[in-house]
Amino acid sequence: MSTETNPGPGITGGGGAEEDMAANRRARRLLFGCAAITVVTTLAIFFVLLDNAASYFFGARFTEMLLGASAERSVTFTEFFTGARWAPDHATPAHGVLPIVFGTLAITVGAAFVSIPIGTATAIYLSEYASDGVRAKLKPTLEILAGIPTIVYGYFAIAFINPVVLSPIAETLFGINIGRYSMLSGMLVVGIMTIPMVSSISEDAMSAVPDDLRNGAYALGATKFDVSTKIVLPASISGVFASYILAVSRAIGETMAVTLAAGFNANITPNPFDEIMTMTAYMVSMARGTTAVGTVEYQSLFAVGLLLFVMTLAMNLCNDWFKRRFQEEYR
Amino acid sequence: MSTETDDTLFTDVDLVWEHRKNRIFLAIIFAASLFGVVALALLLLDVASDFYVGLTEYNISLVDFFTRDGSRREELSGFRGAIVASIMLMIVTAILSFFVGVGSAIYLEEYAPDNHITRLIEANLANLAGVPSIVYGLLALAAFVNGIGMGPILLAGAIALGLLVMPIIIVSSQEALRAVPDGVRNGSYATGATEWQTIRRVVLPAAMPGIMTGTILGLARAIGETAPLIMVGALFVNRMPYGPLDRFSAMPTQIYNWAAEPSQHFIHLAAVGIVVLLAFVFAMNAAAIYVRNKYETEV
Numbered sequence A: 001m002s003t004e005t006n007p008g009p010g011i012t013g014g015g016g017a018e019e020d021m022a023a024n025r026r027a028r029r030l031l032f033g034c035a036a037i038t039v040v041t042t043l044a045i046f047f048v049l050l051d052n053a054a055s056y057f058f059g060a061r062f063t064e065m066l067l068g069a070s071a072e073r074s075v076t077f078t079e080f081f082t083g084a085r086w087a088p089d090h091a092t093p094a095h096g097v098l099p100i101v102f103g104t105l106a107i108t109v110g111a112a113f114v115s116i117p118i119g120t121a122t123a124i125y126l127s128e129y130a131s132d133g134v135r136a137k138l139k140p141t142l143e144i145l146a147g148i149p150t151i152v153y154g155y156f157a158i159a160f161i162n163p164v165v166l167s168p169i170a171e172t173l174f175g176i177n178i179g180r181y182s183m184l185s186g187m188l189v190v191g192i193m194t195i196p197m198v199s200s201i202s203e204d205a206m207s208a209v210p211d212d213l214r215n216g217a218y219a220l221g222a223t224k225f226d227v228s229t230k231i232v233l234p235a236s237i238s239g240v241f242a243s244y245i246l247a248v249s250r251a252i253g254e255t256m257a258v259t260l261a262a263g264f265n266a267n268i269t270p271n272p273f274d275e276i277m278t279m280t281a282y283m284v285s286m287a288r289g290t291t292a293v294g295t296v297e298y299q300s301l302f303a304v305g306l307l308l309f310v311m312t313l314a315m316n317l318c319n320d321w322f323k324r325r326f327q328e329e330y331r
Numbered sequence B: 001m002s003t004e005t006d007d008t009l010f011t012d013v014d015l016v017w018e019h020r021k022n023r024i025f026l027a028i029i030f031a032a033s034l035f036g037v038v039a040l041a042l043l044l045l046d047v048a049s050d051f052y053v054g055l056t057e058y059n060i061s062l063v064d065f066f067t068r069d070g071s072r073r074e075e076l077s078g079f080r081g082a083i084v085a086s087i088m089l090m091i092v093t094a095i096l097s098f099f100v101g102v103g104s105a106i107y108l109e110e111y112a113p114d115n116h117i118t119r120l121i122e123a124n125l126a127n128l129a130g131v132p133s134i135v136y137g138l139l140a141l142a143a144f145v146n147g148i149g150m151g152p153i154l155l156a157g158a159i160a161l162g163l164l165v166m167p168i169i170i171v172s173s174q175e176a177l178r179a180v181p182d183g184v185r186n187g188s189y190a191t192g193a194t195e196w197q198t199i200r201r202v203v204l205p206a207a208m209p210g211i212m213t214g215t216i217l218g219l220a221r222a223i224g225e226t227a228p229l230i231m232v233g234a235l236f237v238n239r240m241p242y243g244p245l246d247r248f249s250a251m252p253t254q255i256y257n258w259a260a261e262p263s264q265h266f267i268h269l270a271a272v273g274i275v276v277l278l279a280f281v282f283a284m285n286a287a288a289i290y291v292r293n294k295y296e297t298e299v
Helices: A017-058 A062-066 A077-082 A098-129 A132-147 A150-174 A183-207 A211-219 A224-235 A237-253 A256-262 A279-288 A296-330 B003-009 B015-056 B062-067 B080-111 B116-129 B133-147 B154-178 B182-190 B195-223 B227-232 B251-259 B264-295
Strands: none
Touching (some): A017 A062, A017 A296, A017 B080, A017 B116, A017 B133, A017 B154, A098 A224, A098 A237, A098 A256, A098 A279, A098 B015, A132 B015, A150 A256, A150 B015, A150 B251, A150 B264, A183 A237, A183 B015, A211 A224, A224 A237, A224 B015, B015 B264, B062 B080, B080 B116, B080 B154, B080 B195, B080 B251, B116 B154, B133 B227, B251 B264
């Protein structure tokens, strides 16, 4: 803006243009500081997790090493990444992270089997088939589903899905007696939680497909089914994939629902009615005990947290990439 | 083109099958769309029935529930301390995140030049929104609770929640600022106003309803967040906090405590707590919609 020209004293009144411009520069610097806080937050997360995870692997934090603490091997990377038993708080501790990574991935994959087909179908229905009246009711309902706190989903799992739905099925069909927790109820509840994410973002992507493409297909004699599955879905595929990645990323980091649904038993099992433990559930179980600063249990929190952060960060970067592709296509 | 070739051209299209395929597909995706609705109905019904059973069969008195704090003994347990803690948490969280969040949004929308730093901030914001909530709890635990020796106090929980809702507030504020047309800004510049004067007197008032809506929705998300508070250490505290520097247990952590107990009485206490928590969440969402509809002026 060219406010360089200095107006006469009569126009600006008491303040003076110089002072106004100085106030503008001050405001700009202050507001930049606000925006910088968001970057500082990311750096702080990364630094805190790395620093504390270092004491798990090397016996001292990086900041302590700078002050002269010696680095010694505490838990080796080989044990951490390949060990098949996870019990850092046990009398004979074991530090293999695989069982809880298995727990997290099992819940994530199971949840994806629920949320991806149902979310995509809902998106197609909303974007291609639903009348305005139905859409006006269905969309807010899904938004309510998205707004319910995760602890409530956890309660739903432990008070309804597991005892009322899964327990009778397991007992009558397979003769298995399931306890309070099961992997399958975690998969189901996280799947239900992430349906609205898949459906709303996919629907946005599908609605962004220009009508010309649809009309072109109709002109060739295509049916609505053909248009939905062979025109709209492929044309919006990068946005649809972005929604899948977001749902998967959310499932990986999901804490309260899986903790109350799937339990605290770190083991690798193919049986969906078994109790398992996810990475996030492990963190909650540590926080429930009295974990003192400096113990290996406390340090292990940050090693697991760092792994979780890196996994979701990778997902988010993928999502960014898909979104950018999607935006390039029709704008 | 003769009709003969037309007939041979389309003989391989089985119209009956095509129509049937369409109807089957519509039935499948309609059923899938209803799945979410049915799940929501089941969830609400389950909570409502457990709430009712809690009041009738387990004799949970609503008066006691709202006037007593948590307790190890199920018959003495109430929700007062948790409700007070959650309200305090929301106030401190709002103070911590509102000004920084809106300030960031103003910078990004009104001042930021289109350069690498701006793009970095924007990309970082998208990633920050995807960080699991429990990680914010770990940050607060290491940096504030133990790092600077704050202890497991309410302020530490509010910092974790504040950082968590910041991206939500920034993104919704950006949208609100973007919705203010450039003509309004140019009109202000034409009178000789600086950028800051324009923002403060013209743009911000016009965008305020949108900003408030986004902030309330962000807080409605924060009030149900459990994991960061558990990491900060908000478990096993039963009494009411007397200020932001006191130890605390908020509504969701209290509900988690109860739901994780094996006793059926505690499970039903959790259901009553969930009804209160959901009432807060829905009321905040309703407030956000009200603010949007009432104060949204056409610019």
